[in-house]
Amino acid sequence: MTQPLLGILPSLDSLFESFQFQIDAPENHVLLAGLPATVRTGSFLFARPRAGVREAVAARCTNGVIGGFRAIRSAQWMKQGLLPVYAYDPPHIASFFAALVPYVEHERFQSEGRAGQ
Known part of the structure; x- marks a missing residue:
């Protein structure tokens, strides 16, 4: 079984300092997709990677x-209560397994999406 670059983390908050819904990327934020309610009318979810995460992931990305x-919801990992998180570079040349977080993070965003509607 492939192991993620950053290992198993307690939450998405271990990967990201903040989350913002906007149409354009806020400074030092990148697109975060694949969770419920990450796309809303007129906005997308962006996340600001923590410094250590940013350095480790950027080192694996093109340029x-x-x-x-x-x-990405994965039957393989869901059996273990985990949700895989992948990182990619802008031209999608490099995509790799960055981390595993508890599957409840998927449900957290589903709940937040309902609250924000």
Whole structure:
């Protein structure tokens, strides 16, 4: 089984300092996709990677630029209560397994999406 670059983390907050819904990327934020309610009318969810995360992930991306992160529901990991998070570069040349977080993070965003509607 492939192991993620950053290992198993307690939450998405271990990866990201902040989350913002906007149409354009806020400074030092990247697109975060794959969670419920990450796309809203007129906005997308952007996240600001923590410094250590940004450095580790950028080192694996083409030209050291992070294009974004994507959480992907996976039957393999869901059995263990985990949600894989992948990182990619802007031209999608490099995409890799960045971290695992508890699957409840998926449900957290589903709840936040309902509250924001």
